Amino acid sequence: MTIVAPNRAAVAGLVEELPERKRSLAGVALNFCRRQPLGTFGLAIVVIMFAAGISAEWIAPYDPEENDFSAMMEAPSWAHVLGTDQLGRDIFSRLVYGARTALIVGFSAAFMGGAIGLVLGVSSAYFGGWFDLLFQRVLDVLMAFPLIILALAVVAVFGTGVFNVILAITIPLIPRCGRVVRASALAVREIPYVDAARALGFGHARIVLRHMVPNVVAPFLIMLSAFVGQAILAEASLSYLGLGVQEPVPAWGLMLQGGAEEYATTAPWIAVFPGLAIMLTVLGISLFGDSLRDAIDPKLRDR
Amino acid sequence: MNLRTGLWAAGLGLAAVIAASSAGAQTPKRGGTLTYMISADASPSFDGHRETTFATVHAVAPYYSVLIRVPPGNPASTTEFVCDLCTEMAKPADGGKTYTFKIRPDVKWHDGSKLTAKDVAATWNKIVFPPKGLTSARVSYYSMVEKIEAPDDTTVVFRLKYPSAAFIPALADPFTWIYKKETLDKDPHWYEKNIMGSGPFKFVSYAIGQSIKGVRNPDYYHKGQPYLDAIEGIFAAKQSVRVDAIRGDRAAIEFRGMPPSARDELVKEAGKDIFVQDSDWNCGNIITANHKKKPFDDVRVRRALALAIDQWKGAPALSKIAIVRSVGGIVFPGSPLAATKEELQQMVGYWPDIEKARAEARRLLKEAGAENLKFELINRNVDQPYKFVGTWLIGEWKKIGVTVEQKVVPTGPWFQAMRGGTFDVVVDANCQSVVNPALDTSKYLPQTVYPESYGGYDDPKSVELYNKMLYETDPKAQRVAMRAYEKHTLDTMAHAIITPYWYRIVPARSYVKGWKISPSHYLNQDLANIWLDK
Numbered sequence: 001m002t003i004v005a006p007n008r009a010a011v012a013g014l015v016e017e018l019p020e021r022k023r024s025l026a027g028v029a030l031n032f033c034r035r036q037p038l039g040t041f042g043l044a045i046v047v048i049m050f051a052a053g054i055s056a057e058w059i060a061p062y063d064p065e066e067n068d069f070s071a072m073m074e075a076p077s078w079a080h081v082l083g084t085d086q087l088g089r090d091i092f093s094r095l096v097y098g099a100r101t102a103l104i105v106g107f108s109a110a111f112m113g114g115a116i117g118l119v120l121g122v123s124s125a126y127f128g129g130w131f132d133l134l135f136q137r138v139l140d141v142l143m144a145f146p147l148i149i150l151a152l153a154v155v156a157v158f159g160t161g162v163f164n165v166i167l168a169i170t171i172p173l174i175p176r177c178g179r180v181v182r183a184s185a186l187a188v189r190e191i192p193y194v195d196a197a198r199a200l201g202f203g204h205a206r207i208v209l210r211h212m213v214p215n216v217v218a219p220f221l222i223m224l225s226a227f228v229g230q231a232i233l234a235e236a237s238l239s240y241l242g243l244g245v246q247e248p249v250p251a252w253g254l255m256l257q258g259g260a261e262e263y264a265t266t267a268p269w270i271a272v273f274p275g276l277a278i279m280l281t282v283l284g285i286s287l288f289g290d291s292l293r294d295a296i297d298p299k300l301r302d303r
Numbered sequence: 304m305n306l307r308t309g310l311w312a313a314g315l316g317l318a319a320v321i322a323a324s325s326a327g328a329q330t331p332k333r334g335g336t337l338t339y340m341i342s343a344d345a346s347p348s349f350d351g352h353r354e355t356t357f358a359t360v361h362a363v364a365p366y367y368s369v370l371i372r373v374p375p376g377n378p379a380s381t382t383e384f385v386c387d388l389c390t391e392m393a394k395p396a397d398g399g400k401t402y403t404f405k406i407r408p409d410v411k412w413h414d415g416s417k418l419t420a421k422d423v424a425a426t427w428n429k430i431v432f433p434p435k436g437l438t439s440a441r442v443s444y445y446s447m448v449e450k451i452e453a454p455d456d457t458t459v460v461f462r463l464k465y466p467s468a469a470f471i472p473a474l475a476d477p478f479t480w481i482y483k484k485e486t487l488d489k490d491p492h493w494y495e496k497n498i499m500g501s502g503p504f505k506f507v508s509y510a511i512g513q514s515i516k517g518v519r520n521p522d523y524y525h526k527g528q529p530y531l532d533a534i535e536g537i538f539a540a541k542q543s544v545r546v547d548a549i550r551g552d553r554a555a556i557e558f559r560g561m562p563p564s565a566r567d568e569l570v571k572e573a574g575k576d577i578f579v580q581d582s583d584w585n586c587g588n589i590i591t592a593n594h595k596k597k598p599f600d601d602v603r604v605r606r607a608l609a610l611a612i613d614q615w616k617g618a619p620a621l622s623k624i625a626i627v628r629s630v631g632g633i634v635f636p637g638s639p640l641a642a643t644k645e646e647l648q649q650m651v652g653y654w655p656d657i658e659k660a661r662a663e664a665r666r667l668l669k670e671a672g673a674e675n676l677k678f679e680l681i682n683r684n685v686d687q688p689y690k691f692v693g694t695w696l697i698g699e700w701k702k703i704g705v706t707v708e709q710k711v712v713p714t715g716p717w718f719q720a721m722r723g724g725t726f727d728v729v730v731d732a733n734c735q736s737v738v739n740p741a742l743d744t745s746k747y748l749p750q751t752v753y754p755e756s757y758g759g760y761d762d763p764k765s766v767e768l769y770n771k772m773l774y775e776t777d778p779k780a781q782r783v784a785m786r787a788y789e790k791h792t793l794d795t796m797a798h799a800i801i802t803p804y805w806y807r808i809v810p811a812r813s814y815v816k817g818w819k820i821s822p823s824h825y826l827n828q829d830l831a832n833i834w835l836d837k
Binding site: 262 | 542543562564565567568571616617620623624684690693694695697698701708709710711712
């Protein structure tokens, strides 16, 4: 039997004949909107929230922290479109500024937790052996606690405040990301190019960061979108429990805490609007995340 | 003529019937069980001498007697005291240094044995001179007491080191339950975990963190009382649970106090089935700056922080949402020793012209080099009224360019921060029982004199002014001395900022009769005079 070497020129010719698959960014976006209307709706909510958070100074008609005793618990009106809270603060202004708090906490915690989990998960899969074993058992312990319980424990140790809340939410997200990423990375590890990189004498850091991490980015991105929603919800939950950011800083969970219990019947708008903001944002992020998964996953892409 | 006489007679007769029927309506009825809510998780121990919390008083006070007390029919009085175990109030003798009380001969312990003056003296010796290893929370109230004796079974004598107008109010402290000498001699810790007194109710059972139950003491020495057959206190830390219990008539009352929103909710939903009593409260939040930290060591900065606050506008507004109401100085506003509005307005923190005050505050900060002052405000993780007061203050300070971050911590770390001096500025509290300004105001002395003063300052002048006021027995002269001490504390040195005094609101089912609100949630809690109009 004779092994015939492939004709390089012929292969190159075939490749040149393949249709151009590259699309512009606008084309990708339009295609996404057309195929994923719910995801587009979710994305729109996220974009509005982003815009509100970034341009809060220009959108908010009042100082969100200024007490106005002449306008305590006023129902929605032209002067205060979403009403005022028990200290006379404008709820719309507090919601807009609260979007900033939610964004800062949600995205910081999700990105930090995701990034750390990504590196650790890939490293765990790459090194294997006792490191993998030990790392997985640590993840088992951390994952035994529901996210909010672990976050509560972290806040109890480090105290309240924006930075500590970010830290409290980041820590529970690390094992969740690490576990999923490791599973993908285990498959990537067996692909010959990793062996080739090792044979070429590349360092562990280069192999993990340059060659393995980019190949698990797709599931990571999907997970990241879910983490943002989870982090925003966790921040609101911690604030509702009085363990997140503190008054007078505008934060949705905190606004809910101030109004839900004491004024649910007498001034329901105090609790309703922050509740709606939390619900819509988390819904938007979830819809967008689901659609992103559908768009990225080749098995689901053409359904 | 006959017709006119007849009409008069008929009118008089009708009036008599109405009067009789209304009097009849107010005649206490016997029987029934009072279920009441206790707004706490549990009582830390049953020993009133050791504890400082209302959770102990509300759960355990009905089972004990005290020597003297505020009048149950008029507990709001800040100057009147009556006997519980004694037969009549002692008159000061020996130049005000000796008080002799005669003890009732008809008092029995719940185990059937007789209570004597020996028990009373042994109890008071434990409170005033606690043996090593025992905690007596209010021992500092009795610094004027030299000796307590029981020369016979019906006489107790208190001998003082110096005459003091603060002694009788201190003696009426609601935590000073009388314990049996024989039991104390065997085990002075016994009362921490057990209950056996001579009060209107006999202890039946306690389920930790759930409920405490008692039944009527048939041998109670105040004849005819108690009116109830039984009592049951239910522990519930969460406000919504307590409100729901009263709304649904599963409980009749909660004695500590509820915020205005809860009152409004109950009144709106239950209408005339809810009866509300309210009163100024001998409790208040104090804002203390850490004098050991810069720039709070500078009196100009402390004065500026006080000047920024609009008490006169803030108090009425806050009273709609929080349990605060009256503006006051270091003395409870209802006391004869309290400052008048005009006197308050002479001090920083109370100026009537807030714009002028804030301009002065900005000037002082600039002069002190603290124009863009930023600091952390430590607050307790309790909504009412701590967090409301903290948030209000941050808004007031912002108006003079001061940026404040509020750090809310649980009770343990809150105390830790104050005791360890690790705070910039803290929302502290001063909560007292019997209105006794001479002792209540010791909170503002330096820590070397009063351990629970957390400002971290040393101020001999303050001690001198306080002592002058404390030893003064003439009420007018004492009032003048109190003003000097107050002016020095709040204005000259600005050691503390007093925020509006708390306001006690107690909604109850309308059938609960006989109980009257007082300026303290510690007072008038033996429940002997309560009856149910069902």
